[in-house]
Amino acid sequence: xxxxxxxxxxxxxxxxxxxxxxxxxxxxxxxxxxxxxxxxxxxxxxxxxxxxxxxxxxxxxxxxxxxxxxxxxxxxxxxxxxxxxxxxxxxxxxxxxxxxxxxxxxxxxxxxxxxxxxxxxxxxxxxxxxxxxxxxxxxxxxxxxxxxxxxxxxxxxxxxxxxxxxxxxxxxxxxxxxxxxxxxxxxxxxxxxxxxxxxxxxxxxxxxxxxxxxxxxxxxxxxxxxxxxxxxxxxxxxxxxxxxxxxxxxxxxxxxxxxxxxxxxxxxxxxxxxxxxxxxxxxxxxxxxxxxxxxxxxxxxxxxxxxxxxxxxxxxxxxxxxxxxxxxxxxxxxxxxxxxxxxxxxxxxxxxxxxxxxxxxxxxxxxxxxxxxxxxxxxxxxxxxxxxxxxxxxxxxxxxxxxxxxxxxxxxxxxxxxxxxxxxxxxxxxxxxxxxxxxxxxxxxxxxxxxxxxxxxxxxxxxxxxxxxxxxxxxxxxxxxxxxxxxxxxxxxxxxxxxx
Numbered sequence: 001x002x003x004x005x006x007x008x009x010x011x012x013x014x015x016x017x018x019x020x021x022x023x024x025x026x027x028x029x030x031x032x033x034x035x036x037x038x039x040x041x042x043x044x045x046x047x048x049x050x051x052x053x054x055x056x057x058x059x060x061x062x063x064x065x066x067x068x069x070x071x072x073x074x075x076x077x078x079x080x081x082x083x084x085x086x087x088x089x090x091x092x093x094x095x096x097x098x099x100x101x102x103x104x105x106x107x108x109x110x111x112x113x114x115x116x117x118x119x120x121x122x123x124x125x126x127x128x129x130x131x132x133x134x135x136x137x138x139x140x141x142x143x144x145x146x147x148x149x150x151x152x153x154x155x156x157x158x159x160x161x162x163x164x165x166x167x168x169x170x171x172x173x174x175x176x177x178x179x180x181x182x183x184x185x186x187x188x189x190x191x192x193x194x195x196x197x198x199x200x201x202x203x204x205x206x207x208x209x210x211x212x213x214x215x216x217x218x219x220x221x222x223x224x225x226x227x228x229x230x231x232x233x234x235x236x237x238x239x240x241x242x243x244x245x246x247x248x249x250x251x252x253x254x255x256x257x258x259x260x261x262x263x264x265x266x267x268x269x270x271x272x273x274x275x276x277x278x279x280x281x282x283x284x285x286x287x288x289x290x291x292x293x294x295x296x297x298x299x300x301x302x303x304x305x306x307x308x309x310x311x312x313x314x315x316x317x318x319x320x321x322x323x324x325x326x327x328x329x330x331x332x333x334x335x336x337x338x339x340x341x342x343x344x345x346x347x348x349x350x351x352x353x354x355x356x357x358x359x360x361x362x363x364x365x366x367x368x369x370x371x372x373x374x375x376x377x378x379x380x381x382x383x384x385x386x387x388x389x390x391x392x393x394x395x396x397x398x399x400x401x402x403x404x405x406x407x408x409x410x411x412x413x414x415x416x417x418x419x420x421x422x423x424x425x426x427x428x429x430x431x432x433x434x435x436x437x438x439x440x441x442x443x444x445x446x447x448x449x450x451x452x453x454x455x456x457x458x459x460x461x462x463x464x465x466x467x468x469x470x471x472x473x474x475x476x477x478x479x480x481x482x483x484x485x486x487x488x489x490x491x492x493x494x495x496x497x498x499x500x
Contacts (some may be wrong), residue, residue, distance in 0.1 A: 013100045019058050022081055022103065024390040026061055034109075036060040045104050048089045048096040049151075050437055052353070052407060057070050057084065059099030064109045065224040069186045072105055073220065074277035077101040078336030082203070082466050085216035087127065087159030090151040091474065093220065093435030094225070095162065095215045095471060105220060107158045113137050121228045122181065123200060127158025127221040131165075134226060143228040146173035149431070150339050158221045164213030166431040168264040168338060169295075171389035175431065177212045179208055179227045186213065186220035188462045198225055212458065215433045218461035232297035235263065236307055237331050240314045241288035241321040245269055245372075245384075250362035251317035252388040256361060258313050260306060262297040265276060265389030266338050269368070272385040279344040282337035285321055292319075292388065293338060295331075331393070341385040341396070348382070349398035353410045356416050359391045359426035370420050371395055380406070392430035419444050434472040442472075443479035 023037045035043050037059050047389070058081075063069045076083050082102035089096055098104050112130035118141035123134055129150040135144040148167035149155055155165065161183060164173045173179070182196040196208035211218055219301040242248035249269060255265060268276075268291045273284040284291055292314065298308035311322055325331035337344075345352040352464045359367050368384060375382050383396040395417055399410040416442040418428040428434070452475045458465065474482070 004417075014058060016144065018101065022079055023059055024081060026052065026059065026072060026103070029075060030063060030068055033069075034062040034064065036062070042098075042104075045086065045089070045098060045106070047092040048094060048095040049354075049436075050097070052401065053094055053097055053436065054100050057099055057104040058101050060104045062106050062109050066110075066186065066192065067260065068182070069105070069107075069110075069220050070190055070192070070269070072103070073186055073188060073204045074190055075352060075472050076103055077190070077464065080464070080466070082469050084468055085158075085162070085220055086465070087156040087162065088130070088151075088154050090155040090226065091159060091163060091165075091313065091405075091433065092356065093429070093433045093437040095433050095435035095468070096159075099469070103477060104253045107156070110158075110222065111156075116141065116143075116228075117414060118143065120198070121230075122225055123228055124223060124225050125157055127161070127222055128156050131155050131157060131160060132214070138228050139231070141228075142231050145179065145226055146170075146229050146233050147176050147179055147230075150342060156224065157224050159219050160495040161212050161224060162214065164431060166387065166390075168222045168266055168293075168335070168387065170392075170431075171262050171265055172297075173229065177209055180208070180212060180224060181227055182225040183208065183211060183221055184220050184223035187219050187367050187500070188464065188467055192222070193219075194371045200304045202482060213433070215435060215472050217458055218318055218467065220467075228415075232263075232303075234300050234303045235295060235297040235304050235328070235331060237264070237293055237295040237334050238307060238310055238314065239284070239323045239325075240256075240292045240294065240319040241285040242290040242292070242318060243288070243320050243431050245366040245368050247318040248292055249368055249388070251314055251319065252364055253361045254314050254317050255310060256389065260307065260310055260313070261305070262294045262310065262389060263297040264293065264335075266384055267291070267364075267384070267388035268293075268338060268341070269384040271381060271383040272341055275348050275383055276337040276341050276344040279335075279347055280336040280340050282333050283323075284337055288320065293334060293448045295335075310441045315353055326368055338385065341383070345396050345398065346480045350402065351398070351407075351410075352383075353397040353399065353414055354432075355393065355397065355414045355417055356429050356432035357393050357421035357426060358430035359393065359421050359424050361388075361391045363424040363426070364388065364391065367393065367417075367420055367424060371417060374413055374416055377416075378407060378409045382413070387430070390430075391426065393417075396491075398498055405478060415441055436471060439472065439478070442474045443482045448476050448479075451479070 086096040107127040110126035113126040385396040399406040
């Protein structure tokens with residue numbers, strides 16, 4: 001049994017005089033209206049998409065360009081003020097949850113598309129540019145940006161870099177780390193560094209890969225160069241129904257084993273299908289225990305061949321019904337249910353807790369069966385809708401925060417799911433990050449040596465530990481308190497920690 005997640009404690013007591021001093025210093029380097037300190041102004045920043053945990057920040061800073069970002073960092077470094085970077089606030093792990101005596105540095109106003117280079121197939125954008133806006137800007141050139149989180153209409157590229165976001169097309173086209181060529185970063189000591197390159201390779205260590213997914217702990221993104229890909233001539237999707245969830249999960253492995261890499265391969269269980277169908281009317285089979293959405297894209301000939309091959313594999317795997325989109329409108333309708341699964345959860349539950357873990361595809365059936373057993377154990381429903389092709393699970397644990405103990409049970413349920421992911425050789429996150437949500441689960445996956453190595457990277461970039469402190473990496477003391485380590489004779493053995 002795991003202990004419930006608790007909000008982070010403030011690094012130092014909040015005082016009104018401290019707030020006035022920091023606000024005055026920030027007001028001297030930022031334009032009017034770019035420093036928020038009244039509670040009614042800072043309240044909208046008190047949480048990200050993990051809304052169960054809230055903390056109003058002392059101050060919100062809204063720089064408008066790179067020089068102003070550096071100025072904010074300079075003030076905070078001199079005054080020893082913690083900084084929590086924030087994009088659009090759509091993150092689901094509490095990574096942008098404020099600190100009571102800290103500054104939220106929002107990059108929302110750095111929202112300019114610097115240029116789109118159709119010949120090089122790249123776009124240079126500021127961190128506050130929305131994910132979908134990049135594709136909209138590239139569309140006249142027949143190009144688009146491939147990573148497409150479900151929140152792409154709102155989430156920004158700076159946050160995507162921080163969390164290494166994916167989406168339904170990440171199986172074929174990769175995550176953010178595979179589609180970002182270069183980032184400009186403002187460091188805590190007041191420098192601008194460029195990681196990566198627009199060239200095929202960059203000299204030195206691959207720090208770009210270290211930075212992407214670092215959850216705002218290493219620096220502030222001020223500019224991003226992304227890779228664009230040609231928009232496929234044709235896109236079609238298969239919707240396949242299965243009478244039981246194990247057969248659906250096994251079908252996923254069989255598609256990949258057949259040498260087919262679909263543009264998207266998503267799975268929804270019956271709870272998810274029945275949850276979203278009244279919301280979007282996508283035409284889902286409500287009698288099916290599981291639905292697979294398998295997309296093919298490319299030239300007409302490529303798509304026709306891949307659709308036929310996938311349909312044959314799915315039939316052999318036990319599909320009870322197969323439908324293929326005949327028009328672009330129908331393809332979008334099939335996807336609309338998957339894209340709207342999270343908001344649709346609000347129709348059947350007062351609250352939901354969206355988890356994120358990744359497992360080897362061959363263990364999909366085992367883990368889904370395990371989650372079903374946990375539903376009984378915790379007395380809570382769970383809707384499973386996820387990136388089946390790359391084993392990235394997104395269980396939606398449904399609960400009512402007004403019922404005593406339900407939030408604690410939902411957290412324990414989620415922690416058990418993550419422990420199961422680790423036990424089968426997976427990991428505790430795929431694209432949502434660790435933030436505060438999974439910080440205790442880090443103790444399940446990693447030992448003291450690994451955690452110290454993570455802190456070594458953190459110290460190299462942020463010696464004063466002012467950037468998003470106390471997120472993502474647990475201290476050994478925290479792990480000991482969590483109960484995953486035993487202190488014997490002054491030694492911290494970790495043989496009981498799973499090693500993969």
